Amino acid sequence: MTRTYKNYINGKWVRSRTGECFENINPANTGDVIGRFQKSDREDVEQAIASAFNARKQWRDTPAPRRGEILFRVAELLVKEKESLARDMTREMGKILAETRGDVQEAIDLTYYTAGEGRRMAGDTVPSELDKKFCMSVRMPLGVVGCITPWNFPLAIPSWKLIPALVTGNTVVIKPATATPLTVVNFIKIFEKAGLPPGVLNMVTGFGSDVGWPMVEHPKVNLVSFTGSFDTGSQIAAGCASHMKQFSLEMGGKNAIIVMDDADLELTVEGILFGAFGTTGQRCTACSRVIVHHKVQKKLTALLVKRAKALRLGDGLNSKVDVGPLINEEAQKKVELYIKIGKKEGAKLLCGGGVPKGRGLGKGFFFEPTVFTDVSPHMRIAQEEIFGPVVSLITCRSFDQAIEIVNDSRYGLSSAIYTRDVNKAFQAIQELDTGITYINASTIGAEIQLPFGGTKGTGNGHREAGTTALEIFTEWKSVYVDYSGKLQKAQIDT
Numbered sequence: 001m002t003r004t005y006k007n008y009i010n011g012k013w014v015r016s017r018t019g020e021c022f023e024n025i026n027p028a029n030t031g032d033v034i035g036r037f038q039k040s041d042r043e044d045v046e047q048a049i050a051s052a053f054n055a056r057k058q059w060r061d062t063p064a065p066r067r068g069e070i071l072f073r074v075a076e077l078l079v080k081e082k083e084s085l086a087r088d089m090t091r092e093m094g095k096i097l098a099e100t101r102g103d104v105q106e107a108i109d110l111t112y113y114t115a116g117e118g119r120r121m122a123g124d125t126v127p128s129e130l131d132k133k134f135c136m137s138v139r140m141p142l143g144v145v146g147c148i149t150p151w152n153f154p155l156a157i158p159s160w161k162l163i164p165a166l167v168t169g170n171t172v173v174i175k176p177a178t179a180t181p182l183t184v185v186n187f188i189k190i191f192e193k194a195g196l197p198p199g200v201l202n203m204v205t206g207f208g209s210d211v212g213w214p215m216v217e218h219p220k221v222n223l224v225s226f227t228g229s230f231d232t233g234s235q236i237a238a239g240c241a242s243h244m245k246q247f248s249l250e251m252g253g254k255n256a257i258i259v260m261d262d263a264d265l266e267l268t269v270e271g272i273l274f275g276a277f278g279t280t281g282q283r284c285t286a287c288s289r290v291i292v293h294h295k296v297q298k299k300l301t302a303l304l305v306k307r308a309k310a311l312r313l314g315d316g317l318n319s320k321v322d323v324g325p326l327i328n329e330e331a332q333k334k335v336e337l338y339i340k341i342g343k344k345e346g347a348k349l350l351c352g353g354g355v356p357k358g359r360g361l362g363k364g365f366f367f368e369p370t371v372f373t374d375v376s377p378h379m380r381i382a383q384e385e386i387f388g389p390v391v392s393l394i395t396c397r398s399f400d401q402a403i404e405i406v407n408d409s410r411y412g413l414s415s416a417i418y419t420r421d422v423n424k425a426f427q428a429i430q431e432l433d434t435g436i437t438y439i440n441a442s443t444i445g446a447e448i449q450l451p452f453g454g455t456k457g458t459g460n461g462h463r464e465a466g467t468t469a470l471e472i473f474t475e476w477k478s479v480y481v482d483y484s485g486k487l488q489k490a491q492i493d494t
């Protein structure tokens with residue numbers, strides 16, 4: 001029998017007031033129903049926010065090292081449950097087991113790293129211009145944080161938001177992606193086991209407009225932390241701005257690898273395959289453009305196409321599989337449409353381009369790893385985020401032209417260059433307008449101790465992970481302590 005999962009509000013597992021549920025299915029096998037989840041609405045969100053609001057003072061007043069201790073226990077439980085979390089995740093969203101294990105590992109790394117902020121979270125002390133006056137700045141929690149997350153990193157991305165929000169003393173309501181609620185339910189159970197007090201973290205499942213949007217509009221939510229598409233992100237930005245509330249946005253990418261004429265081509269092809277077809281191309285940092293120097297274009301293309309054709313598609317739980325399915329039928333149709341668009345625009349299809357016919361593949365939303373060549377920088381396939389296993393080869397004649405092509409994008413998340421020329425590598429770091437740049441490595445593979453995010457249409461200037469996450473989830477308070485026993489006037493008493 002299909003299991004029904006509930007919302008988590010004020011430390012209790014509760015049904016939605018709507019009395020309705022939605023089904024979550026395995027994208028590798030549509031006959032496999034993962035579970036039934038609450039199809040919640042505004043009233044459920046209202047309850048969850050009230051619970052977070054009421055828990056706010058107690059959590060804020062809990063010493064930060066104590067908050068950190070609970071989160072260290074979360075990290076330990078993630079380690080213990082890594083395999084079952086990864087297996088549920090592969091079944092729920094399709095990416096191969098090696099990658100879902102990586103997703104859990106990222107959450108483990110982030111949790112250990114960020115829980116330590118409970119004993120750091122440093123501010124500044126600076127001298128005063130007056131005698132017997134002490135000046136410092138301290139971080140303050142914002143209050144109630146609403147987190148809205150996507151499905152492609154079902155555990156890692158929630159961890160990027162929940163752990164820094166909680167260690168800094170905020171209380172939280174999370175709305176998981178509609179396609180991956182099970183992983184977040186599993187995560188919430190871990191917080192529960194770790195001893196997080198009731199009300200500090202709440203979860204409401206459902207659709208974006210029914211659950212996400214009420215968080216944007218609610219006056220008691222102080223910050224909305226969102227990761228997802230550009231279109232949803234810009235609606236959220238406008239909504240938050242009209243309610244004068246803070247927001248952080250992590251959105252799409254159109255990431256590129258530059259291949260110079262001195263590149264190690266075997267290594268480059270490994271990087272392109274990993275970047276373009278890992279997670280079936282459904283990473284915000286996926287490599288979807290390769291800007292290749294004309295002198296090595298022929299050789300690189302031949303190597304890449306040979307390897308792309310050899311990738312094995314199937315259920316990600318099978319260890320022989322390289323590429324899992326797309327997330328759903330809508331995604332499959334979207335990728336198919338982009339193949340048509342690419343052909344119509346005059347790009348040449350070198351391999352893939354369709355829904356595969358192999359044994360067992362008809363039960364899932366699979367798509368062949370696809371390589372286009374003869375792509376020009378302004379084609380739609382070179383500008384729009386396809387979010388599938390499609391990579392476009394664009395030929396360039398010089399380093400400067402390559403940089404220009406990469407930067408000619410509405411997005412600015414990740415970029416890479418393969419070259420043995422150290423001068424070119426450093427020039428690329430300086431000139432590529434992206435939040436992340438890799439040298440002789442693919443566009444994917446961020447580590448949690450560094451800031452994560454992008455420029456232009458990818459974000460609104462914040463960076464998650466690293467210590468920069470603290471900037472999102474705290475506000476500065478400047479404190480002046482006058483111990484002179486008299487009225488002292490800054491700028492006046494000199």
Ligand code: NAD
Pocket residue numbers: 148149150151152153157175176177178206207208209211212213216227228229230231232233235236250251252253283284285385387413453458
């Ligand atoms: P999406 O925008 O469709 O959904 C993201 C979340 O927003 C989901 O939980 C969804 O239910 C919710 N939502 C949808 N409409 C809403 C509304 N009107 N109000 C409030 N919430 C709403 O994105 P997706 O398809 O889940 O994820 C894929 C996108 O996420 C891609 O564009 C990808 O590049 C991006 N992404 C970015 C990063 C990053 O860190 N930059 C990381 C992963 C994914």
